[in-house]
Amino acid sequence: MLRxxxxxxxxxxxxxxxxxxxxxxxxxxxxxxxxxxxxxxxAGSTVLMLRYGSLHGDLMLGGLVLFYVGIMFSQHPGFTRxxxxxxxxxxxxxxxxxxxxxxxxxxxxNWIVGVILVLYYALLLIIRGGLGRKPLYWPNTFFLSGLIxxxxxxxxxxxxxxxxxxxxxxxxxRRVESxxxxxYAVDIPYTVLLPVMTxxxxxxxxxxxxxxxxxxxxxxxxxxxxxxNTIYARAYSIxxxxxxxxxxxxxxxxxxxxxxxxxxxxxxxxFIAVIMSSLCxxxxxxxxxxxxxxxxxxxxxxxxxxxxxxxxxxxxYYLVSFQLIxxxxxxxxxxxxxxxxxxxxxxxxxxx
Numbered sequence: 418m419l420r421x422x423x424x425x426x427x428x429x430x431x432x433x434x435x436x437x438x439x440x441x442x443x444x445x446x447x448x449x450x451x452x453x454x455x456x457x458x459x460a461g462s463t464v465l466m467l468r469y470g471s472l473h474g475d476l477m478l479g480g481l482v483l484f485y486v487g488i489m490f491s492q493h494p495g496f497t498r499x500x501x502x503x504x505x506x507x508x509x510x511x512x513x514x515x516x517x518x519x520x521x522x523x524x525x526x527n528w529i530v531g532v533i534l535v536l537y538y539a540l541l542l543i544i545r546g547g548l549g550r551k552p553l554y555w556p557n558t559f560f561l562s563g564l565i566x567x568x569x570x571x572x573x574x575x576x577x578x579x580x581x582x583x584x585x586x587x588x589x590x591r592r593v594e595s596x597x598x599x600x601y602a603v604d605i606p607y608t609v610l611l612p613v614m615t616x617x618x619x620x621x622x623x624x625x626x627x628x629x630x631x632x633x634x635x636x637x638x639x640x641x642x643x644x645x646n647t648i649y650a651r652a653y654s655i656x657x658x659x660x661x662x663x664x665x666x667x668x669x670x671x672x673x674x675x676x677x678x679x680x681x682x683x684x685x686x687x688f689i690a691v692i693m694s695s696l697c698x699x700x701x702x703x704x705x706x707x708x709x710x711x712x713x714x715x716x717x718x719x720x721x722x723x724x725x726x727x728x729x730x731x732x733x734y735y736l737v738s739f740q741l742i743x744x745x746x747x748x749x750x751x752x753x754x755x756x757x758x759x760x761x762x763x764x765x766x767x768x769x
Contacts (some may be wrong), residue, residue: 424544427502428494442503443490446510447705450487453514454480457521462749472521478578479517481689482567485585486513486538488697489560491705496557496592497547505541512537520574531571534592535564552597555604556588559634562608563588568616573616576681579689580615580734583631586692590635590657593696600634624680625671628688632664648713649699656695656721663687663728670732679732686749687728695721698756703763711765714755723752 428436457480465470490509494500501509512534519527519601541559542548547557563584570577587607591597608628614630617623638658663683670680699713714720727748734741 423504424541425499425505427498427545428500429498430717431500431552436500438725439500439503439506440494442506443493443501444705444707447487447491447706449510450483450513451702451705452488453517454484456480457483457517459753462746462753473578475521475523477685478576479520480580480586481582481685483517484693485582486699488630488701488705489588490538491542491701496553497542497545498553499541499545499547503539506539509534509538509541516571521595523711528571528574532568535568535571539564550599555597555599556591558604558608558609559584559609562611566612569612571617575619576685577615577618579681579685580611580618580627581687583627583742584611586689587631587634588694589696589701590737594636594639594651594657596636600681603630603633603727607631613615616733617679621671621674621677621680624677625668626733628668628671630686632661635661637661648710648717652695652699652713652717655718656691659721660688660691660695663691663725666729666732675732676735679735682699682746683728683732685728686731686745687725690724690749691721691728694724694752694756699759701725707767707768708760708763710759712762720752720755723748723755727752 425439426435457476461473461476461480464476486509489496490506512530516527516530516534519530535719542557542561542564546554548554548561563581566584567578567581570580610630614623614627618627637759638654638661641650641654645651666687667680667684670683671677695718699710699717703710727745730741730745730748734745
């Protein structure tokens with residue numbers, strides 16, 4: 418009983434009124450984290466225009482971590498069959514928000530808050546048997562490895578934070594593309610080595626290996642059926658392909674001696690942001706935020722395409738002109754505007 422209070426219960430064994438009450442807590446926390454992360458992204462892009470480079474990085478990375486904590490927490494019952502208790506939901510939310518505030522303010526103890534968040538979330542995943550070889554549970558292996566990597570990144574406090582979103586993306590892509598079953602030859606080495614690669618990610622060779630290894634684990638693009646032709650999903654086929662290409666480009670940039678920061682930006686915008694714009698933002702966020710969109714962009718696929726082009730321009734600016742960074746940022750803002758207009762085109766769904 419105490420374990421249920423602190424962590425949650427198997428959702429098909431909970432009384433209906435208890436499940437309904439706990440569901441509200443879980444979803445409100447997920448909604449809050451995603452909204453705060455979006456504000457952080459917009460603020461991070463804006464301060465870059467004001468040439469606050471360090472704050473820009475903190476806001477973007479902090480928002481990225483918060484976004485994927487919110488996304489993955491919202492999916493927790495579906496991925497583990499466990500509905501988090503109100504205590505679990507509130508604690509996850511408080512720890513995540515406290516971390517991003519202390520992180521962006523540069524307070525030294527932010528990593529302690531972050532590690533507590535990781536330890537509790539890992540317990541939340543493990544305590545009720547959220548791991549295993551069954552297709553439902555196997556992708557959680559990547560997520561757990563991402564949490565361990567996040568603890569390392571919290572302590573080192575730099576761009577290593579992006580490893581956790583990548584592990585979350587791998588878990589989500591394997592589910593969306595119906596590749597939940599274990600592929601032991603690549604999955605186990607990847608999950609074991611992910612924390613190691615996190616620690617050494619400031620080495621360009623390690624970044625290249627990380628990029629290519631991630632590509633191997635998510636696999637080659639597939640043909641997607643009619644389900645991916647809806648306004649919510651039609652960007653995914655293009656976005657997932659461009660994201661995969663970005664992993665290859667990141668590896669090449671790392672190996673030919675391009676400055677590490679530029680290669681990291683290629684990874685951040687070209688892979689993470691592109692996948693976010695074609696998977697999480699159109700396919701998951703509406704359901705989490707309880708609304709429906711009338712459209713997503715103009716054709717849908719132009720949003721991840723704009724971000725991909727932005728990533729390319731950001732990666733090669735030193736070969737042409739600093740002006741390419743400005744153009745790259747403008748393309749990001751255009752994508753932001755398209756997403757915002759798409760969201761504003763929708764209407765709230767009455768869930769409760």
